[in-house]
Amino acid sequence: MAVKQEELQKKSEGHANVPVTLHGRELVPNQRIPLNLDWVEEVRVNTSAVERRAATIPARRSVKKDWQAAWLLRAIACMDLTTLSGDDSAERVKRLCAKARRPLQDHLVKALGIEELHLTTGAVCVYHAFVETAVKALEGTNIPVAAVSTGFPAGLSPLAERVEEIRRSVEAGASEIDIVITRAHVFNGEWNALYDEVAAFKEACGQAHMKAILGTGDLLTLRNVARASWVAMMAGADFIKTSTGKEAVNATLPVSLVMVRAIRDYAERTGMAVGFKPAGGIKTAKQALDWMATMKDELGRPWLEPTLFRYGASSMLGDIERQLEHHVNGRYSAAYRHPIA
Numbered sequence: 090m091a092v093k094q095e096e097l098q099k100k101s102e103g104h105a106n107v108p109v110t111l112h113g114r115e116l117v118p119n120q121r122i123p124l125n126l127d128w129v130e131e132v133r134v135n136t137s138a139v140e141r142r143a144a145t146i147p148a149r150r151s152v153k154k155d156w157q158a159a160w161l162l163r164a165i166a167c168m169d170l171t172t173l174s175g176d177d178s179a180e181r182v183k184r185l186c187a188k189a190r191r192p193l194q195d196h197l198v199k200a201l202g203i204e205e206l207h208l209t210t211g212a213v214c215v216y217h218a219f220v221e222t223a224v225k226a227l228e229g230t231n232i233p234v235a236a237v238s239t240g241f242p243a244g245l246s247p248l249a250e251r252v253e254e255i256r257r258s259v260e261a262g263a264s265e266i267d268i269v270i271t272r273a274h275v276f277n278g279e280w281n282a283l284y285d286e287v288a289a290f291k292e293a294c295g296q297a298h299m300k301a302i303l304g305t306g307d308l309l310t311l312r313n314v315a316r317a318s319w320v321a322m323m324a325g326a327d328f329i330k331t332s333t334g335k336e337a338v339n340a341t342l343p344v345s346l347v348m349v350r351a352i353r354d355y356a357e358r359t360g361m362a363v364g365f366k367p368a369g370g371i372k373t374a375k376q377a378l379d380w381m382a383t384m385k386d387e388l389g390r391p392w393l394e395p396t397l398f399r400y401g402a403s404s405m406l407g408d409i410e411r412q413l414e415h416h417v418n419g420r421y422s423a424a425y426r427h428p429i430a
């Protein structure tokens with residue numbers, strides 16, 4: 090198939106230097122503000138309306154052809170390419186970093202005509218033990234290393250140890266830290282404790298960007314998801330993230346709708362922009378498009394940039410490559426040809 094290469098390159102380019110706006114108002118990056126318990130108590134979620142709306146997202150006509158290819162390239166740029174397994178090794182992390190540097194095979198980059206994009210993933214996400222390996226393997230690139238921290242995935246080790254773990258990961262070179270909250274603070278309504286915990290984590294991050302994982306599959310109700318989102322944002326989270334990938338239920342569209350609407354309402358109230366990271370169980374190119382459509386509909390174009398949107402995914406890249414291969418030559422390649430991610 091003939092690819093309109095210049096067009097595709099143009100469609101795929103980001104808006105990295107364009108100011109972040111919502112309804113025409115320019116926003117600034119988030120920073121901690123005092124806990125406002127009225128805002129937390131005021132939160133209401135109409136669960137059946139959210140579920141109905143979420144169900145319409147995958148059913149809608151998706152973007153097609155060059156536009157679809159461009160969105161999938163954007164999905165790669167917004168991906169935290171992740172390995173978080175008990176059998177992780179330095180070799181696996183090095184292979185993952187090589188993939189992050191060059192997420193698409195050369196023949197695809199050439200056929201798509203996107204050499205000038207210098208496409209990479211948004212970050213590489215690993216356990217603390219592999220931060221140094223990843224930093225070294227990504228030398229000479231701008232790809233950040235994200236570390237899952239604070240007793241990931243349960244977050245139940247002593248607070249001082251969790252804070253120390255963040256410091257160690259930052260010292261080792263992680264510029265992004267994915268923290269996990271104490272879920273019991275949410276279902277017990279301990280909002281002050283949750284706020285203090287997230288604020289302490291943020292302080293330990295220093296200049297590193299902090300993504301607050303809510304573990305939404307553990308939070309029982311969508312209202313709890315919304316209230317936890319508000320508290321994490323007031324405590325200074327740069328991103329809010331759905332899941333660790335280890336809960337029984339991970340990223341879903343209803344949970345994501347609730348979180349991105351909390352981000353929108355928070356931005357309207359405070360003038361500050363918080364990013365969003367759905368993570369866990371997102372495996373297909375079609376899912377990537379569903380989430381991008383959600384971001385664009387609910388928050389607008391600025392939330393399709395890696396500065397404000399990331400997927401946490403260990404296995405989605407392979408399916409995106411297969412879809413792009415189909416876009417280029419009309420055939421799907423076998424999954425075994427995309428062994429990494």
Ligand SMILES: O=C[C@H](O)COP(=O)(O)O
Pocket residue numbers: 171173214332333334335368369370371401402403404405
């Ligand atoms: O934060 C990232 C998640 O752990 C990735 O989950 P996944 O392995 O289901 O893609």
